[in-house]
Amino acid sequence: MTELETPAVRAAREAGIDFEVTRHGPVGSLEEAAAARGIEPRDLIKTLVLRRSDEDYLLVLIPGDRRFSWPKVRALLGTSRLSMPDAEVARRVTGYERGTITPFGTSVPLPVVADEHLVGRRVSIGAGAHGAGLTVHGDDILRLFEARVADISDVQ
Numbered sequence: 001m002t003e004l005e006t007p008a009v010r011a012a013r014e015a016g017i018d019f020e021v022t023r024h025g026p027v028g029s030l031e032e033a034a035a036a037r038g039i040e041p042r043d044l045i046k047t048l049v050l051r052r053s054d055e056d057y058l059l060v061l062i063p064g065d066r067r068f069s070w071p072k073v074r075a076l077l078g079t080s081r082l083s084m085p086d087a088e089v090a091r092r093v094t095g096y097e098r099g100t101i102t103p104f105g106t107s108v109p110l111p112v113v114a115d116e117h118l119v120g121r122r123v124s125i126g127a128g129a130h131g132a133g134l135t136v137h138g139d140d141i142l143r144l145f146e147a148r149v150a151d152i153s154d155v156q
Contacts, residue, residue, distance in 0.1 A: 030064045
């Protein structure tokens with residue numbers, strides 16, 4: 001298997017953190033992706049792009065076994081106006097297609113809000129390509145991106 005080279009992998013390497021690239025074939029669900037990466041669904045991190053206003057975006061990191069909470073994120077950010085951009089806008093803002101989005105190596109640096117369940121865990125997050133993940137320590141993600149950590153999810 002050839003080494004994966006994406007902006008995300010380059011950014012993780014340049015950050016000097018410990019990481020591992022995991023690659024797998026097509027999967028039909030988050031549970032299948034977690035199994036293919038050899039982890040529990042709670043350790044597979046979903047990266048969502050949110051729009052606060054025109055050209056004001058942020059990334060939200062949520063464990064795979066939890067559901068993003070609009071009310072909690074709105075309260076945390078002190079706004080009632082949040083939306084999820086369409087796939088084309090998300091790609092323009094991050095440089096990645098949906099399903100591959102990660103805070104590593106985005107087109108422009110974006111603020112990161114992370115669910116408190118990332119703290120102290122080794123997790124897998126997008127590597128910038130379909131069927132690929134970066135396994136990293138959640139605390140490294142929080143530190144590198146100066147993430148705002150809060151309870152922003154609910155049990156599914």
